[in-house]
Amino acid sequence: MLIVGIAGGTGSGKTTVVKRLLKKLPKEQVAVIPQDSYYKDASHLAPEDRVMKNFDHPSSIEFRLLTKHIDMLKEGKSIEMPVYSYLTCARAKETITVQPKEVIIVEGILIMVNPKLRERFDIKVFVDADADDRLTRVIFRDIEERGRSFRDVLDRYEKTVKPMHLQFIEPSKRYADLIVPQGGNNLVAIDILYNHIMQTLKSHK
Secondary structure (H helix, E strand, O other): OEEEEEEEOOOOOHHHHHHHHHHHOOHHHEEEEEHHHHEOOOOOOOHHHHOOOOOOOHHHEOHHHHHHHHHHHHOOOOEEEEEEEOOOOEEEEEEEEEOOOOEEEEEOOOOOOOHHHHOOOOEEEEEOOOHHHHHHHHHHHHHHHHOOOHHHHHHHHHHHHHHHHHHHHHHHHHHOOEEEOOHHHOHHHHHHHHHHHHHHHHHHO
16 A cells, blocks of 8 residues: 655645546545545534634644544555535534545645654655745635635635744645645646656555
8 A cells, every 4th residue: 555645735736636646546546535534623613713713733633533544544444534514614424434545645734744644654745836826726715615705815814824834834845755846737747746656556566
């Protein structure tokens, strides 16, 4: 089994990189574990307090459960991955069953910040993008997908997204084996990553 960690700032293009990899890799051999599924449940908080949650701080992630699930997959066991909703800031009662695969892709902004999680990755990738490009993507995504106003998005960016990126996410880039500039538009870097994954899989057989 090969564990690939794909990190990068909010709006850097991580999801696009993952999607392009999934198009190339055999579907039956790959499973994706999004960090976002492991945000701590906030259902015990009042709705007005939930929306104030800092999603970009490491304390917002249940790293212990995420690490445990990766270990279970490596042992050949299936896991019940949580389902998290940005609209309610709470976990759903339902879970998603994930079976062990030859390639496990773990994707999220903070996955290389946690040492215990980071050491589980066989390949560490950091998707890099210009701050202005990331902000533009965040604005469109949060308005269209998460129901936030333009003012709320900018306010959150200044108060949490930008400072957390500088404090936690950007420094984690030094742990990367491969840095992908220009996000999902860097087809050359994605091809290099794909070829490395396939070569590693062949060498394990």
